[in-house]
Amino acid sequence: xxxxxxxxxxxxxxxxxxxxxxxxxxxxxxxxxxxxxxxxxxxxxxxxxxxxxxxxxxxxxxxxxxxxxxxxxxxxxxxxxxxxxxxxxxxxxxxxxxxxxxxxxxxxxxxxxxxxxxxxxxxxxxxxxxxxxxxxxxxxxxxxxxxxxxxxxxxxxxxxxxxxxxxxxxxxxxxxxxxxxxxxxxxxxxxxxxxxxxxxxxxxxxxxxxxxxxxxxxxxxxxxxxxxxxxxxxxxxxxxxxxxxxxxxxxxxxxxxxxxxxxxxxxxxxxxxxxxxxxxxxxxxxxxxxxxxxxxxxxxxxxxxxxxxxxxx
Amino acid sequence: xxxxxxxxxxxxxxxxxxxxxxxxxxxxxxxxxxxxxxxxxxxxxxxxxxxxxxxxxxxxxxxxxxxxxxxxxxxxxxxxxxxxxxxxxxxxxxxxxxxxxxxxxxxxxxxxxxxxxxxxxxxxxxxxxxxxxxxxxxxxxxxxxxxxxxxxxxxxxxxxxxxxxxxxxxxxxxxxxxxxxxxxxxxxxxxxxxxxxxxxxxxxxxxxxxxxxxxxxxxxxxxxxxxxxxxxxxxxxxxxxxxxxxxxxxxxxxxxxxxxxxxxxxxxxxxxxxx
Ligand SMILES: Cc1ncc(C[n+]2csc(CCOP(=O)(O)OP(=O)(O)O)c2C)c(N)n1
Ligand SMILES: [Mg+2]
Numbered sequence: 001x002x003x004x005x006x007x008x009x010x011x012x013x014x015x016x017x018x019x020x021x022x023x024x025x026x027x028x029x030x031x032x033x034x035x036x037x038x039x040x041x042x043x044x045x046x047x048x049x050x051x052x053x054x055x056x057x058x059x060x061x062x063x064x065x066x067x068x069x070x071x072x073x074x075x076x077x078x079x080x081x082x083x084x085x086x087x088x089x090x091x092x093x094x095x096x097x098x099x100x101x102x103x104x105x106x107x108x109x110x111x112x113x114x115x116x117x118x119x120x121x122x123x124x125x126x127x128x129x130x131x132x133x134x135x136x137x138x139x140x141x142x143x144x145x146x147x148x149x150x151x152x153x154x155x156x157x158x159x160x161x162x163x164x165x166x167x168x169x170x171x172x173x174x175x176x177x178x179x180x181x182x183x184x185x186x187x188x189x190x191x192x193x194x195x196x197x198x199x200x201x202x203x204x205x206x207x208x209x210x211x212x213x214x215x216x217x218x219x220x221x222x223x224x225x226x227x228x229x230x231x232x233x234x235x236x237x238x239x240x241x242x243x244x245x246x247x248x249x250x251x252x253x254x255x256x257x258x259x260x261x262x263x264x265x266x267x268x269x270x271x272x273x274x275x276x277x278x279x280x281x282x283x284x285x286x287x288x289x290x291x292x293x294x295x296x297x298x299x300x301x302x303x304x305x306x307x308x309x310x311x312x313x
Numbered sequence: 314x315x316x317x318x319x320x321x322x323x324x325x326x327x328x329x330x331x332x333x334x335x336x337x338x339x340x341x342x343x344x345x346x347x348x349x350x351x352x353x354x355x356x357x358x359x360x361x362x363x364x365x366x367x368x369x370x371x372x373x374x375x376x377x378x379x380x381x382x383x384x385x386x387x388x389x390x391x392x393x394x395x396x397x398x399x400x401x402x403x404x405x406x407x408x409x410x411x412x413x414x415x416x417x418x419x420x421x422x423x424x425x426x427x428x429x430x431x432x433x434x435x436x437x438x439x440x441x442x443x444x445x446x447x448x449x450x451x452x453x454x455x456x457x458x459x460x461x462x463x464x465x466x467x468x469x470x471x472x473x474x475x476x477x478x479x480x481x482x483x484x485x486x487x488x489x490x491x492x493x494x495x496x497x498x499x500x501x502x503x504x505x506x507x508x509x510x511x512x513x514x515x516x517x518x519x520x521x522x523x524x525x526x527x528x529x530x531x532x533x534x535x536x537x538x539x540x541x542x543x544x545x546x547x548x549x550x551x552x553x554x555x556x557x558x559x560x561x562x563x564x565x566x567x568x569x570x571x572x573x574x575x576x577x578x579x580x581x582x583x584x585x586x587x588x
Contacts, residue, residue: 030469030500030507031500032500033499033500050507051507053436053466053469053498057471080435113343113346116422117434118419118420282413283412283417283418284411284412284413
């Protein structure tokens with residue numbers, strides 16, 4: 001299976017978009033080589049501004065540019081874009097409902113060796129709690145490109161959560177990406193996995209293994225954390241009666257919480273949340289860390305077995 | 314005021330050389346990390362720990378110790394190198410840099426490593442810690458001093474200037490900040506990415522005593538440390554002109570050596586230059 005990092009797909013798509021639309025402006029905060037805005041900067045130097053190591057000012061400048069009619073894509077690592085600049089995102093971008101797309105790379109623990117200080121496991125939770133803000137977590141390079149085109153057309157602020165390592169490509173180029181609509185990748189009635197980002201490919205592998213055991217799962221790529229796809233969530237609860245959420249993020253406040261909110265209010269069934277269990281990350285290779293924090297195919301398989309026991313109780 | 318003797322200078326120069334060798338080795342072993350900014354900071358950090366500061370490796374939490382906060386936390390290897398050299402933990406531990414379960418995280422973690430005074434890595438925050446520590450020293454009428462080191466890219470963070478304002482406001486003459494002015498950040502030269510220049514004038518305008526030195530000249534570093542002790546009623550900033558990657562000719566002043574580790578052949582080449 002071919003692989004591509006979502007940040008690489010972002011960098012490429014940004015250049016494509018820049019060629020199509022003159023009103024796009026890109027900002028970065030001294031990380032353009034890592035966030036991949038560098039290619040846009042080379043191609044369109046007049047529409048790229050480096051804010052330097054000053055993420056809060058970058059978000060403020062983004063607000064001003066958007067208020068003056070530009071469509072702004074602003075990038076840094078997730079920890080700094082959502083973390084350091086949280087209040088600027090909240091008050092300058094979201095409260096004012098401005099057309100700024102925050103494209104945050106290096107999210108989650110797969111940042112790897114830089115360690116816990118740089119591994120954002122809270123960004124979905126804090127971004128999701130902000131009114132007006134759309135939150136998207138794509139699972140592969142193809143859907144990242146599609147998401148970027150949709151976000152350009154979308155009016156208003158958004159947070160796009162991207163990652164550092166290469167991920168398997170799940171989709172074909174003509175895939176249909178709609179903000180607010182999860183993508184059902186597999187149909188089965190025993191339980192449902194709702195996943196986002198790096199966990200989608202792992203969920204598909206786990207479903208394959210379980211199918212061989214005679215357990216049929218539905219698997220949904222819930223790239224759109226906000227607005228969450230309520231219809232698909234509730235109908236899966238009805239069809240399967242047991243759900244597992246999987247995300248490379250804290251189990252507090254992220255996709256798992258969003259799904260629980262919808263399920264508990266509409267059609268309560270057991271939901272098991274897989275993610276980082278309320279701890280900080282640490283240094284290690286991305287693969288070692290995914291193992292260490294239990295974000296693996298094996299762990300999904302185990303958890304589905306546990307979940308099915310709960311279901312029959 | 315301590316006398317700057319040839320003997321003392323020979324010692325810190327030798328320590329800096331050992332530290333640079335260990336920085337190269339640990340980064341080579343780890344396969345990732347920040348090489349250039351660790352090497353540019355080595356001489357100042359060596360002078361702090363082997364000439365200036367009062368610390369006790371056997372008692373890292375001694376309340377009266379001097380404190381050093383590495384605000385540019387990505388240069389963790391220089392901090393680990395000096396702490397190991399000083400005896401806070403065995404030199405052999407340096408080999409575990411950036412590996413799963415190691416206390417030597419990619420960025421310094423004060424809860425994991427004895428001698429690390431602050432968990433840094435998010436740029437701009439360390440200087441504020443240093444202000445707080447200096448303030449506590451004043452409150453408790455202690456004579457310890459607080460030192461911090463910033464990158465010249467790091468000072469683009471607005472928070473640095475909030476801290477600078479607070480330090481002068483509270484007359485923290487027990488605080489000293491070094492700016493490792495190597496002229497480079499990640500995306501290029503500081504003047505081209507987001508110019509923080511002129512740096513001395515900015516600190517002066519914020520009410521600091523300001524010194525400018527060659528950050529690789531140990532006598533100048535020591536003289537600056539001496540001179541800061543004579544200043545009363547305001548903090549001292551030392552703008553240290555340095556070379557990123559100092560000590561390894563093929564890394565010096567090269568932006569691409571910010572965040573990459575040397576490969577095995579590069580480790581050999583570098584160590585051959587650090588004899
Ligand atoms: C708040 C924050 N933003 C971005 C980064 C990513 N980053 C790490 S090092 C660095 C460049 C630092 O340049 P400088 O301060 O000049 O350090 P030096 O040249 O001494 O290595 C950046 C942008 C960070 N660690 N913290
Ligand atoms: Mg620098």
